Amino acid sequence: MRTINLFTEHLSRFMGADDLKAIHSEVLSAKKTLLEGSGKGNDFLGWINLPVDLSADIVKGIKEDVERLTSKSKVFVVIGIGGSYLGARAVIESLQSEFAAMEPDRKSPLILYAGHTLSEDYYYQLMQVLDREDYSVAVISKSGTTTEPAVAFRIIKSHIENKYGKEEAAKRIIAITDARKGALHEIAVQEGYRMYVIPDNVGGRFSVLTPVGLLPIAMSGYDIDKLLQGAKDMREMCINNEELDDNPALLYAAVRNVLYRKGRKVEILENFVPQLKYISEWWKQLYGESEGKDGKGILPHSLSFTTDLHSMGQYVQEGERLMFETVLSVAGPRHHVEIPADEQNLDGINYLLGKTLTEINRNAELGTILAHVDGNVPVLRIEIPGIDEYVLGQLIYFFEFACGVSGYTLKVNPFDQPGVEAYKKNMFRLLGKPGYAEK
């Protein structure tokens, strides 16, 4: 079932059917390159078949771990950075209550994150929580050598061993890493941790449908079967359809490349519901790392409306015309809240009575789109019917597939990230890491 629809009517002032017709053969050829594995980075295409290839044993193992650890953990710490963290957080924060930490009758462990920052205060505050609450840990690193998660794991490993003793601590730690190499792999083997493998042919930012994303998502109480089913259905659609109208990923890749060539160098992904904020963070990494290279690439940016209409709205309306917008629009809410009547109407909002908050929000969305188009900003709208595991599975696969097609259309290797190394070399040299100090 298709749950993601693209609406291009607000693009008509900026690009036409002829532009799409002209680029159609290019995106088709990019799709062919992707599916045949004949392009650059073709040793990192394992994500294409993950929804169908992922073994049932892995899913079963994850569910068993969830059962084993849920009963003894109020908190589950996920240690990882970049692709080893953002996908899980995107799905969990989309699905859980904004106030999950305050839920009195929470059945699943609350997920806390580490390894994505080097802030000392952050770790101090995290340790204070871990002193009080029972917890377990997933430490996730494909290379097994990334500094931020390694530092976090050193701190948390020491804490959990002091709290529970070495033997019990080892039962509360799950390592997700390379099958053969890396420091984390070695530690996990030596300490006897439960381990999951990140396949060699799946890069970090495409790894959410491996245990990297699936374990934390399941630990948080969400249905990974539905997530995988959504991805599977979207895979069918992306792989089997050649027409832009039938294949949302091809259409998205086509639109963004047409707009880029017309000088729109920035894409702003916008939501009107704050729970999608981390979908934007995941999307920024996916597109930023995949396309930002060789002096090329659309700069991915994100805003949460209506909140940011009261900050960045001014720039979008009247600043430099660098950007186009992609509105990630949600058709329906999961819950309803009444706006109460007030005879006095001192606040002047009685005219809204009888309307749902979602209706008001949808009008804010349409009003914003019309204003921004008037302000000379092209707007693409992606609509999803609601937020659940199935829809998120579709959305993840849609963005991933479109990213591969878009990257090849841009003529870059969408599956490497050589630029990420530059800061690391300087940091290692400054910190005196052996082998770097003299460089």
Ligand code: PA5
């Ligand atoms: O997408 C990527 O490859 C990166 O963002 C990595 O996921 C990130 O740098 C973390 O790497 P690792 O999993 O090796 O610790």
